[in-house]
Amino acid sequence: MEPNYVIHPIPLQTIDFPKPHMTYLQNYGQTARTANFVWYIEGPSQKILVDAGITAERLAARGYKPDLIQTLDEGLKKLGLEVGDIDIIIATHSHHDHIATVRRFPKAKVIIQKTELEFVRNPPPFFKAIRPKDNMELLEGVKFEVVEGDTKIDNGIELLFTPGHTPGGQSVAVKTAKGIAVITGWCCIQENFDPPMEIRKKVDLPFMLPGVHTNPIEAYDSIVKVRQVADLILPVHEVELVKKNTIP
Numbered sequence: 001m002e003p004n005y006v007i008h009p010i011p012l013q014t015i016d017f018p019k020p021h022m023t024y025l026q027n028y029g030q031t032a033r034t035a036n037f038v039w040y041i042e043g044p045s046q047k048i049l050v051d052a053g054i055t056a057e058r059l060a061a062r063g064y065k066p067d068l069i070q071t072l073d074e075g076l077k078k079l080g081l082e083v084g085d086i087d088i089i090i091a092t093h094s095h096h097d098h099i100a101t102v103r104r105f106p107k108a109k110v111i112i113q114k115t116e117l118e119f120v121r122n123p124p125p126f127f128k129a130i131r132p133k134d135n136m137e138l139l140e141g142v143k144f145e146v147v148e149g150d151t152k153i154d155n156g157i158e159l160l161f162t163p164g165h166t167p168g169g170q171s172v173a174v175k176t177a178k179g180i181a182v183i184t185g186w187c188c189i190q191e192n193f194d195p196p197m198e199i200r201k202k203v204d205l206p207f208m209l210p211g212v213h214t215n216p217i218e219a220y221d222s223i224v225k226v227r228q229v230a231d232l233i234l235p236v237h238e239v240e241l242v243k244k245n246t247i248p
Contacts, residue, residue: 002156004177007234007247008040010075012053013066014239022189022237024209024216026199032189034237036097038072039183040079041157041174046087048157050172050183051236052102052110059097062132069242072101090159092185092236093169094120096132102142109143111153113161116168117146119214127214162186162226164219165210171226178248179231186210186222188235193227 017034019027036059039050052072059066076082086108091099094116102110120139123131132138147170151159156175163169165186172183192208200206207227213219226233232248234241241247 002175003044005156005174006042006176007174007181007183008042008079009234009241009244009247010038010040010053010072010079011069011242012036012038012072012075013056013059013068014242015059015064015066017064017237019211021211022187023191023195023199024211024213026195026203026208032191033239034189035069035239035242036066037236037241038075039172039234040076040081041172042079043154043156046154047081047085048088048090048154049086049105049108050090051092051098052089052100052105054097054100058100058132072104088153090153090170090172091116092171092183093166095166095187096135096138098236100138103138103140109145111145111147111151111159113159113163113168113170114146114148115163116166116170117144119167124214160185160225160229162222164215164217164222165213167214169222171222173229176232176248180229181232181234181247182226182230183234184226184236186219187212187237190235190238190240192223192235193233 016031019030019032038053041048056068091112158173160171162171162185169185171185
């Protein structure tokens with residue numbers, strides 16, 4: 001019998017972000033309050049973290065004005081953990097706010113989609129212009145476990161291949177006491193899944209694509225896929241999840 005897991009959101013910073021970067025072709029001139037997280041999946045065996053996060057200092061160096069909630073170490077300590085305890089890090093995707101501190105975990109293997117790792121190592125010209133100059137240095141010495149497509153990694157935990165935001169994004173479906181919770185593999189907020197009625201009428205959809213993507217058609221299909229699987233969707237930048245200590 002598959003165990004039930006508990007998901008612990010570990011918020012690191014909040015930040016005001018241009019809203020169109022989250023909601024494709026909508027909300028021009030507006031900002032959205034967003035949050036950066038790592039997610040601890042509490043279960044019976046391996047210690048699993050989804051994403052590795054980013055520091056407030058690195059965000060500030062990139063020109064943002066983050067409000068610090070807690071450091072990575074402080075967030076882990078509240079759960080009785082240290083970076084050296086983590087066995088597995090699941091990289092939802094390779095944007096630096098999700099992987100910037102991945103080298104801090106000495107024994108963790110990092111599960112990444114094959115197409116995403118290829119994207120990191122051989123980025124197209126447009127992505128080279130927006131990624132940090134030390135992007136490859138962030139990953140030096142990291143122990144990658146490369147997967148392709150939907151992959152079961154433990155009883156009750158499955159990776160869902162959800163490209164579009166990046167070529168190899170992966171969402172994480174977790175069996176909890178209240179159903180399947182899915183941590184999204186792309187940058188989004190709750191409004192992507194629950195847009196106001198005036199936007200629903202404009203886009204003629206019950207959801208909105210992410211504002212940044214490499215393939216909008218794949219992004220659409222990935223949203224549909226997650227909506228079909230999930231009893232609960234956890235958008236990876238949703239600020240309201242800062243209030244949650246555990247899910248469910």
